[in-house]
Amino acid sequence: MKTREYREYSDDKYRRSVYTSTRLRDESRNDVAFDVNVRMVLLAHELGLGYAALRKIVKVLGLPGLHLKTYQRHGKTVTAAEIERDLESLHRTREQVRQAYADIDADVAELLREDADAVINISVSFDGTWQKRGFTSHYGIGVCIDIFTGLVIDFEVLSSYCHACALKEAARHEGKITDEEIDSWRETHDCAQNFRGSSKAMEQEAAKRMWARSVSRHQLRYIQMLSDGDSAAFREVVSLNPYPGHEVVKLECINHAHKRMGTAIKC
Template identity: 30%
Template sequence: LYCSLAFTWEKCEHTIQINTSKMIPDTKHRDINIRVQLGAHFAGIGYAGVTKIFGAMNMPPPLQDHYEEIDRKCLLPYIKKFQHESMRAAIYEAVDENDGDPTALTVSGDETWQRRGFKSIHAVAAVLSCNITPKVLDVQRLSKKCVICTGALSMKNTDPDLYDEIINNHDCESNYDGSSGDMESQGIQDIFKRSVPMYQVQYTRYIGDGDSSAMWNLTQHPPYPDIKIEKIEDVNHWSKRMSYRLENFTQELKDTMLDPEKKPKRNWWY
């Protein structure tokens, strides 16, 4: 979206140049372009969505290489920085509001998959504080596939040297090779294990789904020595499961007469 306007005076040939956006310090990128790309990420539309918007405005699409460079060098480092600062501030807030041991926190955890049905190759696990205003304390991304590794397979046989160079010099996104259903338990386990080195706190009470495998994994593989994590049942999930079972029980007994002496009522039109 950046453009530069130049006005030249014919008599003296003096030129005035006006830039529609300032340059970001220590980069070659313009402020407006970075803001557009950041807004696209917040809206969840990405490069394809920006291209469609530019097309509707009769504007050329952004260069994909330039778009990816802004992501990698400008946006991602700052997003990670602010993410870490935000979660650290949430930890301090949880410690201040904790009534007992300030380093023993009660947290809730859950996970979301990119696709439903336990067939997703990407998932994110998160742990939240249990204050009056819950906040995210830590997140863990799990991926079974790396786009760069997959793309490099096309040149594995034709150019093995280039393939080895790409594989050895890129930041691989794949960090999980188990089943999609176990992503939740592994993500929560990773978050618990790094709570002490990252924040000097321990998550000693865990609020989670009753049907989740995360608590079983924490019990079988304790993240903290000599500390047993207490499970607190999530009331919402408990009521949902109870309602589901009662509905099934009702369907199973709908034709069963509970009181044999009481005759069923007949409708008057029979």
């Protein structure tokens, strides 16, 4: 984004372009990017909006808009930075959880004094949600929250859809590209689809992934699982047996118990 200034000296006129935004190094193209453009893309991400909505915003404000490819390039940069920030935040959160358990349990404190990376047992609340209702969503997320501190310690985002793959498949059906070209493209394509199955099964899959990596990545065992009464995720975790020699126990949510009781009384 830049503005243009006009100044007059005698009979000669000249035009000078002045950038009104600082410029950032764009590592993806070994180039520079306007800070205000990156911030606009970040704004769209924070509001959960896409390119079309951002174009409407800048149109109403009377600002120059971004080209689609520029938006997509900045989107990748912003997404990578957000993921890095979130992972750092989760790491600090897990350290706080480990310290909190050490403060209330002398055995845990002694274990961590002997080995700072020792695996400890904690109790978590787990639940899943989707982008939209009705088990027709392409996107779902599972979240683990430590019961004692109330801090989020892990999450898993699942996607059964990749827009780039869908565009390529549409082009293939129209005869614009061949199967060989698609196969060559997939070799370098970073696919957004990381799950194949129904939307309803996303919650169980997210739980399995988080329980499977809790020891190897986070040095934590989620031995108590607080979830809704008919949680299929708990059955999947039990069948997975992520902690040989340590049983995963289900805790009942009192709010769901109240809900089921109220429904039974009304019927």
